[in-house]
Amino acid sequence: MPIPFERSVFVNCPFDDQFAPILQAIAFCIIDLGFYPRLAPENADNAANRLDRIVNLIRGSKFGIHDLSRCKARAADEYMRMNMPFELGIDYGCRQFGEGSLSQKSILILEGDRYDYQKGLSDIAGWDIHAHGEDHIVAVRHVSGWLCRQQNIQRIGPTRILGNYAAFQEWYWERELALGASEDDIRAYPTIQMVEAMQEWVNIGRPI
Secondary structure, three states, X not given: OOXXXXXXXXXXXXXXXXXXXHHHHHHHHHHHOOOEEEOHHHOOOOOOOHHHHHHHHHHOOOEEEEEOOOOOOOOXXXXXXXXXXXXXXXXXHHHHHOOHHHXXXXXXXXXXXXXXXXXXXXXXXXXXXXXXXXXXXXXXXXXXXXXXXHHOOOOOOHHHHHHHHHHHHHHHHHHHHHOOOOHHHHHHOOHXXXXXXXXXXXXXXXXO
């Protein structure tokens, strides 16, 4: 069954171990509010060009969350990560030039430290950009408030969402351990696998 455009949230962010706690918390927040996070790794069809897969996800999502916290190098000889601003540009272009439902797209931009984006992406100065300071709790506050406002739904307190997230994590770890996984195995699982488990947990009634 296709995921509805009005409930799809494209998440454009780093897929590294350091960012994983923030990404996983954001994904759970999206699911807990009744939406569907759309991540680039969800389409494992190697016959499809990666950029084409991303464009299809963007076109199929009314909402886009773009994290720019990795756009600056952190060490000597390290390259800047340009995928995130590039995908933001695709999403913005869809909204500006797309027809029908594409013109209704809504975008949230996150960054690590406040005003960092101005040093490398000054064209978006004046946009309402939110800094999370590498803190997953702050990220959930930004995402939950934004989604509730954009979709005009009853606001749910971030503390409740984070409490639900803790309940999910306990259920998830107990289930995986019972299936024979070690703690190291669970930590090594790709984020997309955990996101699928989040959706399953909600679908079966949020067991405790």
